[in-house]
Amino acid sequence: MVMQLPYLGSSLFLVLTLASVVVYGSEKRVPILSFDEGYTQLFGDDNLVIHRDGKAVQLSLNERTGSGFVSQDLYLHGYFSASIKLPSDYTAGVVVAFYMSNGDIFQKNHDEIDFEFLGNIRGKDWRIQTNVYGNGSTSVGREERYNLWFDPADDFHQYSVLWTDSQILFYVDNIPIREFKRNAAMGGDFPSKPMSLYATIWDGSGWATNGGKYRVNYKYAPYVAKFSDLILHGCAVDPIEFSSKRCDTTQSLEELSTNITPSQRIKMDSFRRKHMTYSYCYDQTRYKVPPPECVINPQEAERLKKFDPVTFGGGRRHHGKRHHRSRAIRSEADSI
Helix, strand or coil: CCCCCCCCHHHCCCCCEEEEEEECCEEEEEEEECHHHHEEEEECHHHEEEEHHHCEEEEEECCCCCEEEEECCEEEEEEEEEEEECCCCCCCCEEEEEEEECCCCCCCCCCEEEEEEECCCCCCCCEEEEEEECCCCCCCCCCEEECCCCCCCCCCEEEEEEECCCEEEEEECCEEEEEEECCHHHCCCCCCCCEEEEEEEEECCCCCCHHHCCCCCHHHCCEEEEEEEEEEEEEEECCCCCCHHHHHCCHHHHCCCCCCCHHHHHHHHHHHHHHEEEEHHHCCCCCCCCCCCCCCCHHHHHHHHHHCHHHHHCCCCCCCCCCCCCCCCCCCHHHC
16 A cells, blocks of 8 residues: 655645756746655566665666556646656667656546657667647647757756646756647646656557557667656645645745746747657648647748648658758757
8 A cells, every 4th residue: 555645735845855947937946855755656566776865766668567656646736847867779669758647547538748758779869759638638639749959868857847727838958848728729628637747668669669660679678767856846636626726826836837938938949940840730631620729830830841741731742862860969958
């Protein structure tokens, strides 16, 4: 049996250290938890290993099993973050996920907010994918995919989600990469029920790399993903009796819910212009009419159309000379 943390409202956390994070362009100090304070093992037996006096966690995938952990509490809104170092070398078919979900409680109308890291064959980069589901709307995939300006297997990098009643922001190293705003036309498709935070590594051979063309090769196992700087800065609630009004008025969340700054928006726009490779809003093969929350950016539309005219423009694919992206060191984050 897993012992649950007591409900403590805005005084939820036993603070070991504080991390400075940039949220909406201003520095905020939020508490970092040890593993035992905020999480419990989900699966994987000894494929989950705790390091550094409980402040870092290692998840591995081998032929026997993957592994994962889950937060002890459910949260309604907040800031959730981890520094992650991904497996290196041949990683095709490997999926590392850092995400929020309530599928174990609301099986037919669950919500989800995803960071997914998709491995690749040797010489090709990891890809990052974000996704949002609300009220069981799994038939409407809201995926976006990106390349990164660094190799996520070389060192730790911070991946964060800020979730409020009106919007969701995804961050990489404190740079916002995606803004998902609540829209009245979405109805109940915006995540609105308490969720747990999960981290997993697993075999996604059937779809993760080129639609399943490249599978996990266990000759390179174990595949190891490392997590540190674990942050659960949100409103812990009972999954049945919860109040969004109370959660949105706690002091800790008010501090994180200010407007995005112009400088942060410039960085986000630059990241998307340079590194986004897919957005469901422009996918004309899946949606004849974009889903109602989509705000079409003509510049994004034109760039993605040139990138993949079949998916984003309805044209025919030309099999001409291919241009491969250099694996040379990309520009640093402050050039985004």
